[in-house]
Structures are given as structure tokens and as C-alpha cells.
Amino acid sequence: MAMLDVKNLSISFGGLKAVDDFSITIEKGQLYGLIGPNGAGKTTIFNLLTGVYKPDGGRILLDGKDITGHKAIQINQAGIARTFQNIRLFKELSVLDNVKVGLHNHHKYSTLSGILRLPSYYKVEKEMDERAMELLKVFDLDKEFDYKASNLPYGKQRKLEIARALATEPKLLLLDEPAAGMNPNETAELMKTIRFVRDHFDMTVLLIEHDMKLVSGICERLTVLNFGHMLAEGPTSEVLSNPEVIKAYLGE
Template sequence: MALLDVKNLSISFGGLRAVDGFEMQIEKGELYGLIGPNGAGKTTVFNLLTGVYKPNEGIIKLDGEDITGKKTIDINKAGIARTFQNIRLFKQLSVLDNVKVGLHNHYKYSTLEGILRLPKYKKVEKAMDEKAMEILKVFDLDGEADVLATNLPYGKQRKLEIARAMATEPKLLLLDEPAAGMNPNETGELMETIQFVREHFGMTILLIEHDMKLVSGICEELTVLNFGQVLAQGKTADVLNNPEVISAYLGDE
């Protein structure tokens, strides 16, 4: 059984079919790429998978559970986490506190316990601090735990965003153009980070990306979208050599 199983996913906006009959199966532990020209519908697919949009048709199953049309918070609890093309950190919070935000699905105390700083609040906060530091250490960010997120270099902000997503303990990690705005050195470090996350956490990853060097270097399989429809699907090398893909997308590079 595929970890992510998407069948006949479709959505229209004002009569425009933004995604039409989209299908995808991703196996557990796979590093999968979703590519296509600007406006092809890639981010719309991510928004459907994460509950930002509700599909007009189709089924989304995560690890056998039907999550179609559920709220974003419920889909996150079910096991999907994402990052964004434009980094969305709490920039005036510390690196540590950004990761702690991702832990709140698993560590809880009541509002009253928080206001009064009761023993349970202190116990939970201590546990969250320790867990957040463990995660930061994995990403080699523990030395900057007290630094404001806005003061991190761009590449480390991207790494922190991935660390925060991993704090939610997802089954599937969606990365939306993580290399956007990066220089070649930062892109190389990002590639290593993504591969490390996959191996260290046993993570299944779905990646939207325009950087073909990154895509060809780490993705095992690809789906190519064009005008909201699947143009090609399969092993990365086969898809990137597909004449239709070259004509529709890679020929523009």
C-alpha cells in the first residue's frame, strides 16, 4: 500500500480547471518530485493535499486513511507537514521557539495552567525545550537556539523551516521550491539536508522544484504537470528524457 495515494483529484476556480484528474502514488521512504512550468498547478496540488483547498472531485489517502477535504490542522495531525516557497518562519521568535511551535501537536497543557505557570506547564515546557534542542542538534542549529530566526542566513532559515516541520512528526514532508532564492553553494547544502532528513528520519518526501540539478540529483520518481494535467510520470531519468517533457518544460530552461 502506497503511503500517499491520490486518485482523480480535480479542482476548478471560476470555471478554470486548475487541476484535472491528478493521480499519484508515493511509497513509504520515497523521495518524489513534482515538476512543471509556472502555473501548471503544482502548488494547487500541495494546497489540496494539505487542506487549504477542498477538491471538487477525487480521493486523497495517507497511509490508508481518507483525508480528502479535511481541515489543514487535521491533515497535519494525520501526518502531512509542509514548507513554503516563501519561508514562513516566526522571524521575531528564537530558533528554539520556532521549533517548539511545531511540537504543540504532541505536548499540551491548558490555558489556565499556562497563565498560572502551574507545575504541568513547567513540566511540559521543559520537555518541549529538550525535544526542540534534540531536533536542532540533528540539523546542526543547536548553537543558534537563542538567535532570532530573522537573523539567520537564508540557507539556515530554510533548514530551520524544515526542522520545524519535522517537529510535527509527519509521515510525509512536502517541500515547496526549497531552493528558491538560493545560490549554488546553498543549494548543495540543501540537497544534503533533504537527503539527510530522508535517511535519518526514514522520511517520505514530495518535492516541488524548478532546479533540475537538485531534482535529478535526489528524486527517484517524478510527476510532470502541464496545464493542470499529468504530462508524464515515472523514473526520474525516463521522465527527464521524455520528448514531451523537454518540449513543455525543460526546453524553457
């Protein structure tokens, strides 16, 4: 069974078809890329998959479960987490507390317990601290656990955002232009991180990216969008050598 199975997804804004009849199938454990020119509809698809937008048509199945039109919190709890092109950390919170935000899906206490600081509150907080530190250690961020998130270098902020997404225990991780703003050394480190996440967490990954070195280096399959329509789909090397893709996307 596919981890993600999307059929005939469509949405319009003000009469303009932003995504038209989009379909994609991603198998469990795949590293899959979604590419295309600016304005092609890639982020709109991420917003449809995560419940920010409700589709006008089509369906979305996650691990066999129909999540079409569900609310964002329901979709996150079902197993989809994402990062953003513009990093969205809680900059004034500590590195540890940023990860703990993601843990609240699975570690909960009552409002009363939190206000009165009852034993159940301290028990859950201890569990979250321990789990957050485990995740930070995976990304070599445990020594900076008490830093403000804003004080981390850019590349480590990207890692922290991925760690926070993983704290929600997703089945499918969506990465929205993870290499944006990175230098070549940071991008090379990011490639290692994404591969490690897939292997260590048994994760399925779908990413949007403009950095072709990263895309060709880690993605096993690609789908190319152009003006909301699918232009090509298949193994990465075949798609990147497709003349239509080169003309529409690479501009050669």
C-alpha cells in the same frame, strides 16, 4: 501500502480547471518530485493535500487513511507537514521557539495551566525545549537556538523551516521549492539535508522544484504537470529525457 495515494483529484476556480484528474502514488520512504512550468498547478496540489483547498473530486489517502476534504489542522495531525516557497518563519521569535511552535501538536497543557504557570506547564515546556534542541542539533542549528530567526543566513532559515515541519512528527513532508533563492553551494548543502531527513527520520518526501540539478540529484521518481494535467510520470531519468517534457517544461 503506499504512503500517499491520490486518485483523480480535481479543482476549479471560476470555471477554470486548475487541476484535472490528477493521480499519484508515493511509496513509504521515497523521494518524489513534482515538476512543471509556472502555473501548472503544483502549489494547488500541495494546497489540496494540506487542506488549504477542498477538492471538487477525487480522493486522498495518507498511509491508507482517507483525508479528502479534511481541515488543515486535521491533515497536519494525521501526518502531513509542509514548507513554503517563500519562507514562513516567525521572524521575531527565537530559533528554538520556531521549532516549539511545531511541537504543540504533541505536547499540550491547559490554558489555565499556562496562565497560572502550574507544574504541568513547566513539565511540558521542559519536554518541548529538550525535543526542540534535539531537532536543532540534527540540523546544526543548536548553537543559534537563541538567535532571532530573521538573523539566520538564508540557507539556515530553510533548514529551520524543515526542522519546524519535522517537529509535527509527519509521515509525509512536502517541500515547496526548497532551493528557491539559493546559490549553488547552498543547494548542494540542501540536497544533503533532504537525503539526511529521509534516512534519519524514515521520512517520505514530496517536493516541488525548478532546480533540475537538485531534482535529478535526489528524486527517485517524478510526475510532470502542465496546465493542471499530468504530462508524464516515472523514474527521474526517463521523465527528464521524455521529448514531451523537454518541449513543455525545459523549453528545448
